[in-house]
Amino acid sequence: MAARSAEKEPPEPVQQNGLLCERVRKELQCQQLHTQCAVNPLHCVHTVTKKFMSWHDNIDEPADGKPLFLNLIHHATLEPTKKYSQPQSESQEIGWNTPPLIHMDHIDCRFYFPHRTTDIAK
Template sequence: MAARSAGKQPPDPVRQNRLLCERVRKELQYQGLHTQYGVNPLRRVHTITKKPMSWHDNIEEPADARFLNLIHHAALEPTKKYSEPQTESQEIGWNTTPLVHVDRTDCRLYFPRHRTEITK
């Protein structure tokens, strides 16, 4: 092994560059950018149907009302689940009702957008 590698000369940089350029040119020639994707028509899709006589596919279980209530209760917002905030971060924005009722006729607290010639 050592005798073989001792007789080899280091690769010529000009030849190495020419080989690299040729390889890159061939790769770019056959490389394409795909922007539209779809189902491969050549790949077989195996569909597995249910067995008609299997007992576990044909069982109709009644819905458990207690379990459904538990799931619906877990999906509620924290303000509807609890009477008080449970964490310190829930304290921010816990009370969402406005302190002062918005009166749209009072110009002191209500500033609607006005349409003028400049804003058109």
């Protein structure tokens, strides 16, 4: 209890008002009002971002061999047999070679089963 009574007591309202006035005066001296705002000419910044799906924003870009964003998306959606020349995992080895082993002959009825309609289905 004795330690608390030894603490400094809060200043009187007149002294506190003087301290606040001094603080405000010093802050106003250090502040500067800027009325002209401009973009830094040394820093290259686009103020408005482009919309990557809009056709008019992509007209000026040259069509070079570099993969563009849309090409990356289209490449990511391909199936693995079109993306890679060899299977990349053990599970891709199953069914990697998908072309038929024999030629499909539409005349031979043993391997060709077209959809047929019947009177009941109609």
